[in-house]
Amino acid sequence: MAVKKIESALISVFYKDNLEPIIALLKEQGVKIYSTGGTQKFIEEQGAEVTPVEELTGYPSIFGGRVKTLHPKVFGGILHRREEEGDLSQAVEFGIPSIDLVIVDLYPFEETVASGAAEQDIIEKIDIGGISLIRAAAKNFKDVTIVASREQYGELEERLKNNGGGTTMEDRRYFAAQAFQVSSHYDTHIFNYFNQEEEIPALKISESNAKTLRYGENPHQKGVFYGKLDDLFDQLNGKELSYNNLVDIDAAVALIAEFDQETAFAILKHNNACGVATGASVKEAYQKAFEADTLSAFGGVLITNQKVDKAAAEEMHSLFFEVLIAPAFDDDALEILKGKKNRILLLQKSQVGGTKLVKTLLNGYIEQDKDLATESKDDFKVVTKVAPTEEQKDALVFAAKVCKHTKSNTIVLSNQDQLFASGVGQTSRVDSLKQAIEKAKSFGFDLNGAVMASDAFFPFPDCVEIASKEGIASVVQPGGSIKDKDSIEFCDQAGMSMVMTGVRHFKH
Numbered sequence: 001m002a003v004k005k006i007e008s009a010l011i012s013v014f015y016k017d018n019l020e021p022i023i024a025l026l027k028e029q030g031v032k033i034y035s036t037g038g039t040q041k042f043i044e045e046q047g048a049e050v051t052p053v054e055e056l057t058g059y060p061s062i063f064g065g066r067v068k069t070l071h072p073k074v075f076g077g078i079l080h081r082r083e084e085e086g087d088l089s090q091a092v093e094f095g096i097p098s099i100d101l102v103i104v105d106l107y108p109f110e111e112t113v114a115s116g117a118a119e120q121d122i123i124e125k126i127d128i129g130g131i132s133l134i135r136a137a138a139k140n141f142k143d144v145t146i147v148a149s150r151e152q153y154g155e156l157e158e159r160l161k162n163n164g165g166g167t168t169m170e171d172r173r174y175f176a177a178q179a180f181q182v183s184s185h186y187d188t189h190i191f192n193y194f195n196q197e198e199e200i201p202a203l204k205i206s207e208s209n210a211k212t213l214r215y216g217e218n219p220h221q222k223g224v225f226y227g228k229l230d231d232l233f234d235q236l237n238g239k240e241l242s243y244n245n246l247v248d249i250d251a252a253v254a255l256i257a258e259f260d261q262e263t264a265f266a267i268l269k270h271n272n273a274c275g276v277a278t279g280a281s282v283k284e285a286y287q288k289a290f291e292a293d294t295l296s297a298f299g300g301v302l303i304t305n306q307k308v309d310k311a312a313a314e315e316m317h318s319l320f321f322e323v324l325i326a327p328a329f330d331d332d333a334l335e336i337l338k339g340k341k342n343r344i345l346l347l348q349k350s351q352v353g354g355t356k357l358v359k360t361l362l363n364g365y366i367e368q369d370k371d372l373a374t375e376s377k378d379d380f381k382v383v384t385k386v387a388p389t390e391e392q393k394d395a396l397v398f399a400a401k402v403c404k405h406t407k408s409n410t411i412v413l414s415n416q417d418q419l420f421a422s423g424v425g426q427t428s429r430v431d432s433l434k435q436a437i438e439k440a441k442s443f444g445f446d447l448n449g450a451v452m453a454s455d456a457f458f459p460f461p462d463c464v465e466i467a468s469k470e471g472i473a474s475v476v477q478p479g480g481s482i483k484d485k486d487s488i489e490f491c492d493q494a495g496m497s498m499v500m501t502g503v504r505h506f507k508h
């Protein structure tokens with residue numbers, strides 16, 4: 001493919017770091033360099049000759065830097081079509097030089113917003129000249145090479161070296177695509193800043209950090225994660241995270257975030273908890289979580305909200321599991337856990353944050369607020385003659401937390417510090433209850449005195465009838481059925497207590 005030699009360049013970058021090798025290369029090739037104030041100074045410090053852009057435009061940088069490159073001599077130099085006679089003669093007529101390479105690093109708008117800066121500082125960080133240079137050069141990629149961010153310096157250097165100081169059409173088209181990626185990302189952030197009140201009903205998401213996964217949900221499906229996982233986790237051991245790992249990890253961190261007062265441990269499989277417990281230590285919480293379902297724990301995703309110590313690590317080590325997430329690990333615990341080379345160990349550095357959930361649906365996207373409601377004892381409205389004891393209320397809070405993070409329809413059975421069993425994702429609530437009862441019994445739990453949580457109301461009294469037969473003593477549910485009365489009356493006859501929260505927690 002034909003190589004177009006670079007003879008002139010315009011460089012205007014906010015962050016000057018890492019530019020040195022490019023300057024050295026351009027200098028070596030005798031490229032004529034035009035530049036703006038701060039960048040010009042930096043390039044001169046590298047010992048290269050620079051023509052100030054002011055010399056080209058005949059204007060100084062004005063209005064506090066709001067106008068410096070915005071001039072026909074600059075944009076004409078980029079945009080004129082080299083194969084058009086008319087464009088070439090106009091360039092000569094108006095004394096417009098050719099600019100073959102444009103290097104820009106935009107004002108850091110996103111960073112300034114994130115720093116909590118004042119509105120005026122944020123507005124000044126909306127780059128105008130830089131973004132225009134990027135668009136112009138990308139549009140004229142047939143003749144011009146555009147490098148739109150400092151992250152692309154390495155690629156430019158490599159391509160210039162490979163092509164003897166020039167670029168191919170393929171190179172320039174690639175850089176143009178990168179440029180529009182940079183400019184659209186930049187504008188997305190500006191729009192979202194201006195539309196914080198969501199007056200304009202438009203969904204703009206832009207994430208340039210991509211991680212190609214081994215595959216999607218199944219090996220015949222491709223999968224990519226877009227986001228900055230490194231902000232949340234340090235991976236300390238194990239194989240690459242898979243699509244399904246990420247889905248389970250997402251569910252695990254959301255569940256464990258419910259427990260901020262006590263040491264908690266959860267084991268998840270296919271998005272649902274098969275074990276959850278609190279305890280005096282991570283080891284004890286793990287043991288109790290594991291007890292709830294010693295079969296499902298195999299290959300599971302494990303998570304705790306406390307530092308993993310040696311005792312806990314020794315206890316877990318014999319279990320085959322995919323992932324363990326914790327906010328910290330003792331060195332001797334890590335040494336034990338690293339004994340299995342594929343085992344994924346994640347150190348969680350921060351909470352997930354964010355208030356919205358988005359997914360694709362039909363031919364569009366669906367967005368909703370995250371379910372950030374968690375009920376405490378104060379939210380319980382006792383609707384039966386018998387009120388739950390304090391201990392039962394603790395158990396109801398525990399069960400309700402697990403219930404909120406389990407696929408609907410769900411029924412969760414527990415005491416105040418241990419999940420006994422849950423029925424998950426059943427098409428009828430009764431089936432969920434039956435599944436939970438059978439499972440709890442199969443792992444040796446005595447349901448006498450246990451509590452029950454339901455993610456949505458009981459349309460009929462059938463669930464409390466079945467629960468009563470098993471000795472379940474107290475129930476938490478949102479309420480809101482036209483037949484609430486039937487369930488309440490049954491509980492009163494059976495001597496059970498029931499509280500309503502008024503908050504439904506479907507998880508589809």
Ligand SMILES: NC(=O)c1ncn([C@@H]2O[C@H](COP(=O)(O)O)[C@@H](O)[C@H]2O)c1NC=O
Nearest residue numbers: 014036037038039066068069070128129130
């Ligand atoms: N106003 C303009 O004409 C203009 N032209 C280029 N810039 C930006 O100015 C910055 C470089 O400025 P300096 O070389 O003075 O440090 C770059 O981030 C570039 O994107 C401009 N600034 C903002 O719009």
